[in-house]
Amino acid sequence: MVHGSGSSDSILTEAEVKSIIEAGTAPDLYRKKRVLALTPDATRTCPLPMMIRAVRQVIGEQCAKLDFMVALGTHTPLPEKELLALYGISPRRREEEFGRSEFFNHRWDLPATFVRIGQLAEKEVADISGGLLKETVPIDINRKIFDYDLILILGPVFPHEVVGFSGGAKYLFPGISGGEFLHFFHWLGALITCSGIIGVKDTPVRRVINRAIENIDIPVHCLSMVVAGQNSLCGFYAGDVNNAWAAAADLSAQIHVIHKEKPFRIVLGKAPEMYDEIWVGGKVSYKLEQVVADGGTLIIYAPHIREVSRTWGRYIEKIGYHVRDYFLAQMERFEDIPRGVLAHSSHVRGTGAFQNGIENPRMEVVLATSIPRSKCEQINLGYLDPAKINLSEYKGREADGILYVDHAGEILHRLSA
Numbered sequence: 217m218v219h220g221s222g223s224s225d226s227i228l229t230e231a232e233v234k235s236i237i238e239a240g241t242a243p244d245l246y247r248k249k250r251v252l253a254l255t256p257d258a259t260r261t262c263p264l265p266m267m268i269r270a271v272r273q274v275i276g277e278q279c280a281k282l283d284f285m286v287a288l289g290t291h292t293p294l295p296e297k298e299l300l301a302l303y304g305i306s307p308r309r310r311e312e313e314f315g316r317s318e319f320f321n322h323r324w325d326l327p328a329t330f331v332r333i334g335q336l337a338e339k340e341v342a343d344i345s346g347g348l349l350k351e352t353v354p355i356d357i358n359r360k361i362f363d364y365d366l367i368l369i370l371g372p373v374f375p376h377e378v379v380g381f382s383g384g385a386k387y388l389f390p391g392i393s394g395g396e397f398l399h400f401f402h403w404l405g406a407l408i409t410c411s412g413i414i415g416v417k418d419t420p421v422r423r424v425i426n427r428a429i430e431n432i433d434i435p436v437h438c439l440s441m442v443v444a445g446q447n448s449l450c451g452f453y454a455g456d457v458n459n460a461w462a463a464a465a466d467l468s469a470q471i472h473v474i475h476k477e478k479p480f481r482i483v484l485g486k487a488p489e490m491y492d493e494i495w496v497g498g499k500v501s502y503k504l505e506q507v508v509a510d511g512g513t514l515i516i517y518a519p520h521i522r523e524v525s526r527t528w529g530r531y532i533e534k535i536g537y538h539v540r541d542y543f544l545a546q547m548e549r550f551e552d553i554p555r556g557v558l559a560h561s562s563h564v565r566g567t568g569a570f571q572n573g574i575e576n577p578r579m580e581v582v583l584a585t586s587i588p589r590s591k592c593e594q595i596n597l598g599y600l601d602p603a604k605i606n607l608s609e610y611k612g613r614e615a616d617g618i619l620y621v622d623h624a625g626e627i628l629h630r631l632s633a
Contacts, residue, residue: 218459222442222451224471230266233452237274237439240454245437249365250281254387257286257294258302259496261488261626262372263447265304267439271370272313285320285360287371287391289398290556291496292526293321322358322392330394331359334431336424344423348407349400355428356394367434369457372441373464375472375628377502377563378405380419383440384461389428397428399555406540406559409567410502415473415628417465426458440464444471446623475632479509481617484584484610485624487518494532494583495525498564499625501581505566506630507619508579514566519602521585524595531557536596539568542575565596 219240221228228236253271255264268284276282284303286294294302299319300310323329336344336353361367373383378401390398405413405421413419429436438460442451450471453463485500500516508514524532531553540562543550550558568577582598584605592599610620621629 218453218455218463220440220451220453220455220460220463222453222464222467224444224450224467226450227444228449228452230270233266233449234270234274236452236454237270240460241275241437241439243278245366245435246275246279246368248278248280250363251275251279251283251366251368252361252364253282253284253368253370254287254391255284255303256371256387257288257291258298259291259490260372260374260382261447261490262441262443263449264302266449267370267441268303268305271368271439275368276317279366281316281364283318283320283364285322285358285392287387288322288324289390290324290395290527293323293325320360324392324395324398329358329360330356331362332356332394334428336427340427341424344427345404345407345420348420349404351400353400354394354396355389355431356397357388357432358392361392361432361434364434367432367436369436369438369440371439372443373461373468374443374626375415375468375503377410377414377499378402378559379421379425380413380416381422381461381465381468383464384438385425385429385436385457388432388436389425393428395554401425401556402559403555406555406562409540410563411506411567414502415469415630417462417469429457442467442471472626473628473630475630476507476619477632479507479512479631480614480619481509481512482515482610483508483512483619483621484515484517484607485621486607487516487521487625488623489520491518491521491625493521493523493525494564494585494587495528495560497521497585497625498560501564501566503625503628504619504621505579506628508566509617510578513580513582513598515582515584515600517584517602517605517607519584519586521583522587524587524591528554528557528560532561532595533591535561536594537561537565537581538596539565539570539575539577541568541570545570
């Protein structure tokens with residue numbers, strides 16, 4: 217059973233949000249129980265402070281303990297001050313309203329974080345992936361979840377380059393899962409390709425997640441958001457993890473996908489400030505690739521971005537950005553590179569071919585960031601000086617084959633069927 221509502225032209229109030237949580241979350245799930253809420257970090261658009269308030273007021277007053285964890289995947293852990301700011305909690309409110317709560321980062325960088333809860337057998341992987349991969353995959357997860365009686369997933373749903381649509385059980389896998397599963401998960405998505413998976417609800421990668429969650433014997437409840445604009449909530453669903461996510465994904469497919477009649481020779485996507493490195497700023501490419509014409513140019517405009525990746529930059533600088541087939545033709549060269557990095561590389565570069573030792577990307581990808589030209593050339597991407605770009609020259613020129621997209625990276629653009 218799922219409780220909630222949403223439409224492309226509705227904006228839900230905080231009172232309505234609390235009402236949906238109350239209707240869609242049975243008291244016996246949390247009353248006098250220990251609850252761990254999993255949330256996004258600052259790279260996802262959603263009214264997180266409002267949601268944290270609502271959860272505390274509806275659930276926090278009756279549960280034995282209400283703690284929060286940022287499901288980072290492999291993003292950078294947040295200092296406590298930034299974590300509380302993400303949740304909209306001032307020092308005074310921390311003391312007065314959240315005195316019994318603890319706040320955690322998912323420490324994916326510490327081996328002691330994890331416990332093994334099962335594995336995906338080789339035959340299962342082959343069946344789910346349609347034969348793309350044949351391997352045994354261990355399922356490791358943050359051991360802290362077993363200190364609780366209920367896991368509460370609280371996050372937005374958008375079209376996603378690896379799984380189809382984000383949210384739901386993705387906050388467990390790979391949000392707080394171990395590295396082997398995470399890298400397997402991303403590489404499977406890369407094999408299917410971003411353009412083949414993004415904005416698709418039922419995907420092999422989502423099936424992998426659903427299979428992995430069967431190894432968790434703690435109840436998992438879901439509060440799924442659908443966001444319009446910067447932070448307005450146009451949809452919200454409470455219920456079991458799969459059904460609440462599915463309802464949100466259906467609405468996301470309606471409001472987070474823009475169809476264009478024809479492709480463009482130049483597409484400029486302006487990345488928001490929340491993408492502070494190419495590791496996440498690459499979402500501009502993921503969401504816009506499909507409307508770039510063959511041989512066209514995609515510009516990632518983000519003067520505020522100064523680095524490729526704080527976590528994985530050394531690997532990316534070693535291999536550069538390439539199409540999927542470039543890696544598949546010579547995987548032995550990249551055995552020491554985490555497959556999640558290979559996936560990111562091919563997602564940003566887009567589709568293309570690699571034949572007779574020659575790489576032929578379908579489009580050119582150009583960085584208009586604060587990353588210097590020499591570094592762009594090193595990682596096999598183009599360079600433009602953002603200071604010399606006049607954005608007004610790109611706006612309102614669709615008839616000329618030029619598309620400008622503001623706040624790029626969350627709304628999927630694709631061609632009409």
